[in-house]
Amino acid sequence: MHHFAYRRGVSHANVLHAEEVDLCALADTVGTPFYCYSSATLERHYKVFTGAFEARPDTLVCYSIKANSNLGVLKTLANLGAGMDVVSEGELRRALAVGVPGERIAFSGVGKTKEEMAFALDAGIYAFNVESEPELRALSEVAERKGLTARIAFRVNPDVDALTHHKISTGRAENKFGVPFEQALSLYRQAATLPGIAPVGVHMHIGSQITDLAPFKNAFALLTELVGTLRNAGFAIDFVNLGGGLGIPYRSDEPAPPLPTDYARLVNEAMGDLDVRLLFEPGRMIAGNAGILVSRVLYVKTDPDKTFTIVDAAMNDLIRPTLYEAYHQILPVIESTPETFTRITDVVGPVCETGDYLALARPLPELHAGDLIAIMTAGAYGAVQASQYNSRLLVPEVLVSGEAFCVTRPRPSYEDMLSAERLPDWL
CATH class of the missing domain: 3.20.20.10 (Alanine racemase)
Known part of the structure; x- marks a missing residue:
């Protein structure tokens, strides 16, 4: 279960919402692509898992940070009493930064x-x-x-x-x-x-x-x-x-x-x-369905035997389809109607790799430039594996809670990206 559903939006169309947040309006504010996480879903999944072991009160549930290391996600779980499973000093520092005591951490x-x-x-x-x-x-x-x-x-x-x-x-x-x-x-x-x-x-x-x-x-x-x-x-x-x-x-x-x-x-x-x-x-069980990746259609390219829906998210933002042949459901952010034509399409990104795809031969409601899509079940092993390949900016992350949202990891600027590197003195 997750807390992403269609409801009447500010544009009066049925718009996909993250809890009470209109994703069309959020995309206009944050820009695309971006990850969006639902606090209510994270909390529910953690409570469902821990509740299954309520007969063993000494159980220690250590959320696996490698699935999703966003500080907002970690703090949400820490507030519920979660321990943390870490695989690096960086992850350990993240756990400590959100208030998880050492005695609740496994390395x-x-x-x-x-x-x-x-x-x-x-x-x-x-x-x-x-x-x-x-x-x-x-x-x-x-x-x-x-x-x-x-x-x-x-x-x-x-x-x-x-x-x-x-x-x-x-x-x-x-x-x-x-x-x-x-x-x-x-x-x-x-x-x-x-x-x-x-x-x-x-x-x-x-x-x-x-x-x-x-x-x-x-x-x-x-x-x-x-x-x-x-x-x-x-x-x-x-x-x-x-x-x-x-x-x-x-x-x-x-x-x-x-x-x-x-x-x-x-x-x-x-x-x-x-x-x-x-x-x-x-890790995945708690965070997977709690997150989505929102992307905007750039172009639709139709060849005699193939249709490519080119979007602004790419394999550097979500590598799971390329790396694991993983399937992610894709929904239009504005709900389609029964009359909407369905087209078989490859959903691909701008990265210069043949393997840069989010879906292959997928039947989807016909999409046009400017439309928004949501790649579902992207809360685990999504943003944590993102990179700057092709010198693309790291994807931002947003946490919602009811009607509120916070950009917990902003999109860096190109100046930020370039300033992280140094030229040798001899150049």
Whole structure:
């Protein structure tokens, strides 16, 4: 569910609104393209997820910042009590900047630097998700030097197929993430001998946009087995981090993904009577349907066998269709009528790449230059992956709440873009 719907606009047409904000009027104010996020949708999705685990009051939900790191989005969730899952010092600084305490932050990622480790230790984070033996030794060195203790969970790779796109699968043996399941016990024993390390948790995250509960069931069974093995070996495992990955609906003609309540039922069955604190790292599930990308049609180019709708948003603004062959529903901002002609079209951007598209062979209401479109379900892995490719300005981001809106990340000027670089003295 999201809070984007058609209603009577200031122009008296049925206009797509973000909560109570007319997107035609917002486009006139902000310019296009721009991302727009709904506070009400973010809040609802977070509450639905946490509500599914209300029977376990010690659960810690760490929103995965990599999905959408906009400070307005983060503050909205922080105000609800969310923890944060970070994968860099920059993301950690964002979490701290919006008031999330260190004890509600988990640090993931395969390439943590010693500088990042030191900063995280000083921030007093809840735990590090350690992904390799060399990382473990580096963390021990940093913690010992600072006279601090790093709580860790090894991220265990169970070699489970998440049945999702190969570029967002993280739980197979060929993926770069985590340590092999069969090596986990020996690594925990090694961790117990190192100064500054407290091996007190277990972590697993098998992928993203998972729409079938079977991979979770298989992975959680292995995780439960591992906790028992570790406890029998004398390890005081006090938390289990189950990661994220729960999918969301991108299109209406496919089966709906499992509900958080279905997922919670599986978690409770799998974890059984384990006396552990549960951590989760949802990202897409909270932010995905809470955001859209609004773009304006520049030209419609009709060839004998093809129609191209050229818009002012491009792959540098939303790379998911090019990178993951991802589908995003596209709606006209001004609602079409039943009499509107439907045309099969490629929706493409101005970037000089054949792969610069937002949709291919898509049946859409006939569009004309100046029309606005909304690319739906763009709140996760959208703006965070935006770039200045072709020296295009970074796309701005807007957060709405009821009738109010705030440009939480303004569009930079060309002067801003150029001033970020320096010419060598010899030039």
